[in-house]
Amino acid sequence: MRYLTEADIEALEIGAAILGTGGGGNPYIGKLRTLQELRNGRSIRLISLDELNDDALVATVGGIGAPIVSIEKLEHGAEGVWAVQALEAHLGRKIDALAAAEIGGANSMMPMITAAQLGISVVDGDGMGRAFPEMQMTTFSIYGHRSVPAVLADERGNLVLFKHTTSEEWFEKLARATTVAMGGSSVGVEAPMPGRYVKRAAVPGTVSQAIALGHLVLAANRQHADPIPLICKQEGGVHLMDGKIVDLKRHLRGGFSVGEIALEGIQAFSGQRGSIVFQNEFLLLKQEGVVRVSVPDLVVLLDVDSGRAITTDVLRYGQRVAVLGLPCHPLLRTPEALKVVGPAAFQLHDVEFKPLRAA
Amino acid sequence: MRYLTEADIEALEIGAAILGTGGGGNPYIGKLRTLQELRNGRSIRLISLDELNDDALVATVGGIGAPIVSIEKLEHGAEGVWAVQALEAHLGRKIDALAAAEIGGANSMMPMITAAQLGISVVDGDGMGRAFPEMQMTTFSIYGHRSVPAVLADERGNLVLFKHTTSEEWFEKLARATTVAMGGSSVGVEAPMPGRYVKRAAVPGTVSQAIALGHLVLAANRQHADPIPLICKQEGGVHLMDGKIVDLKRHLRGGFSVGEIALEGIQAFSGQRGSIVFQNEFLLLKQEGVVRVSVPDLVVLLDVDSGRAITTDVLRYGQRVAVLGLPCHPLLRTPEALKVVGPAAFQLHDVEFKPLRAA
Numbered sequence: 001m002r003y004l005t006e007a008d009i010e011a012l013e014i015g016a017a018i019l020g021t022g023g024g025g026n027p028y029i030g031k032l033r034t035l036q037e038l039r040n041g042r043s044i045r046l047i048s049l050d051e052l053n054d055d056a057l058v059a060t061v062g063g064i065g066a067p068i069v070s071i072e073k074l075e076h077g078a079e080g081v082w083a084v085q086a087l088e089a090h091l092g093r094k095i096d097a098l099a100a101a102e103i104g105g106a107n108s109m110m111p112m113i114t115a116a117q118l119g120i121s122v123v124d125g126d127g128m129g130r131a132f133p134e135m136q137m138t139t140f141s142i143y144g145h146r147s148v149p150a151v152l153a154d155e156r157g158n159l160v161l162f163k164h165t166t167s168e169e170w171f172e173k174l175a176r177a178t179t180v181a182m183g184g185s186s187v188g189v190e191a192p193m194p195g196r197y198v199k200r201a202a203v204p205g206t207v208s209q210a211i212a213l214g215h216l217v218l219a220a221n222r223q224h225a226d227p228i229p230l231i232c233k234q235e236g237g238v239h240l241m242d243g244k245i246v247d248l249k250r251h252l253r254g255g256f257s258v259g260e261i262a263l264e265g266i267q268a269f270s271g272q273r274g275s276i277v278f279q280n281e282f283l284l285l286k287q288e289g290v291v292r293v294s295v296p297d298l299v300v301l302l303d304v305d306s307g308r309a310i311t312t313d314v315l316r317y318g319q320r321v322a323v324l325g326l327p328c329h330p331l332l333r334t335p336e337a338l339k340v341v342g343p344a345a346f347q348l349h350d351v352e353f354k355p356l357r358a359a
Numbered sequence: 360m361r362y363l364t365e366a367d368i369e370a371l372e373i374g375a376a377i378l379g380t381g382g383g384g385n386p387y388i389g390k391l392r393t394l395q396e397l398r399n400g401r402s403i404r405l406i407s408l409d410e411l412n413d414d415a416l417v418a419t420v421g422g423i424g425a426p427i428v429s430i431e432k433l434e435h436g437a438e439g440v441w442a443v444q445a446l447e448a449h450l451g452r453k454i455d456a457l458a459a460a461e462i463g464g465a466n467s468m469m470p471m472i473t474a475a476q477l478g479i480s481v482v483d484g485d486g487m488g489r490a491f492p493e494m495q496m497t498t499f500s501i502y503g504h505r506s507v508p509a510v511l512a513d514e515r516g517n518l519v520l521f522k523h524t525t526s527e528e529w530f531e532k533l534a535r536a537t538t539v540a541m542g543g544s545s546v547g548v549e550a551p552m553p554g555r556y557v558k559r560a561a562v563p564g565t566v567s568q569a570i571a572l573g574h575l576v577l578a579a580n581r582q583h584a585d586p587i588p589l590i591c592k593q594e595g596g597v598h599l600m601d602g603k604i605v606d607l608k609r610h611l612r613g614g615f616s617v618g619e620i621a622l623e624g625i626q627a628f629s630g631q632r633g634s635i636v637f638q639n640e641f642l643l644l645k646q647e648g649v650v651r652v653s654v655p656d657l658v659v660l661l662d663v664d665s666g667r668a669i670t671t672d673v674l675r676y677g678q679r680v681a682v683l684g685l686p687c688h689p690l691l692r693t694p695e696a697l698k699v700v701g702p703a704a705f706q707l708h709d710v711e712f713k714p715l716r717a718a
Binding site for chain 1: 445449510515516518519520521522523524525529532533535536537539
């Protein structure tokens with residue numbers, strides 16, 4: 001158990017953006033809101049999976065919607081609390097701890113803010129170990145727990161409870177339609193589950209992992225060192241390319257930010273070509289037309305100068321990026337998991353998942 | 360208090376279709392399902408507003424979605440029961456009686472079926488006295504009661520509870536999006552309210568009214584008499600035109616069946632021209648370019664030969680129709696009501712509502 005500091009939250013912003021693989025929303029606003037909670041005297045208590053009581057009731061919390069919407073559509077700030085309280089009223093009992101549905105991007109901050117406001121703990125683990133665009137794409141759902149009952153809240157105070165859905169896909173479909181009707185973003189509290197299940201199904205230690213990653217980048221920045229080899233070493237990843245964005249297609253489809261970018265190699269990678277497909281998150285990197293990294297492994301884009309992660313909503317023509325491949329957690333590479341978060345789940349039917357290997 | 364007979368349900372089909380003004384869904388399938396409940400030994404107990412206990416808890420029930428969808432997308436049959444039970448679980452108490460949200464069309468049958476299955480009463484009154492396309496367009500909502508908490512069910516068993524919405528329009532928007540995601544139709548149970556409010560806000564006696572209207576048409580059919588003057592006399596309405604449909608525009612927009620028809624007068628109305636705008640229901644009749652009837656008054660189309668109501672989903676080129684104008688209930692003509700169900704609420708901004716008068 002540890003209490004997170006302001007420095008940890010600054011680091012979490014950076015690490016969560018890297019693990020977000022371009023999605024999960026920009027954590028900047030969430031960071032400011034989390035820091036505000038700390039400055040208001042609230043505390044963020046992080047507990048490891050080992051410290052979690054078997055009988056504790058844990059729910060996931062996260063923002064839903066295309067990242068690009070959340071830049072201009074501000075939250076009220078209490079959506080998570082409203083949704084937790086509505087779910088508690090429905091269940092007739094208190095929720096003891098919150099976990100991030102996804103550690104990637106803004107959704108890393110959501111449990112911090114809501115747990116601080118409610119005075120409950122945050123679990124050191126999440127349902128993705130990265131970010132994914134759909135709600136059934138959590139290890140909690142993959143390994144058999146239902147996302148419903150779940151509550152969605154918007155900044156006005158609208159509260160919709162999904163009492164029962166006949167499948168995880170139906171929950172995603174109905175919650176997505178509700179989110180689009182709410183204006184493109186909402187906050188969801190889902191999957192109330194016992195601690196003993198969280199211990200088995202969560203991707204473990206991902207809050208600490210993101211914070212450590214952020215501290216490493218910040219230390220490199222202070223020492224004017226290149227963070228990229230350090231990130232690769234810490235995460236067991238590969239620095240695959242430095243490139244310039246020479247083509248960018250991006251549009252909103254059903255609440256998702258989808259598209260493709262083309263890259264032309266620069267510096268040591270001059271003369272090489274790459275392309276990246278995304279749906280909120282980066283899904284697939286091809287080099288010279290050959291698949292190099294695909295979901296569920298992580299395709300990470302960093303600004304080649306600052307080493308900070310680039311999200312799909314701020315991609316622009318001419319941007320110079322470093323492309324990294326990071327291996328996902330083994331919980332995402334099982335046959336059950338690949339059915340839900342492998343290439344075919346993203347309509348990439350001609351791609352077979354091959355675990356990332358060092359070059 | 361009376362128990363409805365099979366003959367009453369046959370009559371209700373005809374009368375509810377007339378009051379449906381083209382919308383509310385075709386009551387034919389609902390009638391078959393209601394008759395089946397009676398043949399299975401269940402009973403339908405109709406109580407007047409006077410007989411309703413002040414402290415009874417009453418909810419409305421109705422199908423949501425474009426009528427054209429419900430022809431091919433069959434219901435499971437227990438949606439209403441599932442939704443009532445989910446709402447009861449949320450409220451922590453039993454619902455004592457059901458009312459139609461709208462008496463027009465298929466939604467007249469929904470409380471009959473669900474109340475028979477649950478063994479509770481149906482209230483003789485509804486929220487529209489006709490049919491309207493949106494859920495906030497009930498007298499219950501207009502006179503101050505909220506539609507939420509409400510539950511939507513689909514034929515798979517998906518159950519979505521609208522716990523709180525910041526306005527009636529937000530409920531409509533969120534429930535509509537959910538319905539579209541459910542495939543275009545759903546069953547909703549809404550607005551749990553005390554008997555004393557229902558007595559004040561319901562359009563009174565509309566189940567009996569629809570049944571009486573149906574018996575009148577059936578009796579005229581048996582006697583080879585023209586039902587149209589009889590309907591006009593009983594409802595205080597006007598026979599405005601007989602015409603042939605010479606143009607028909609119809610499309611689905613956001614779950615609604617919207618469009619316009621052009622009519623060329625036939626028989627006694629030869630040489631006249633008319634046009635009718637619809638959004639699930641017929642909203643507006645113009646004759647020679649002049650507004651003759653507009654919402655909330657009823658524009659009713661009957662087959663010129665059979666005298667049966669024509670719904671917007673079966674309109675076709677060349678059809679020969681009788682057009683009637685029927686006055687709506689005074690509860691729909693107050694300034695509060697006209698804000699919600701007057702021409703401007705249907706984007707007919709250049710139309711000022713003038714109560715229908717006999718020619």
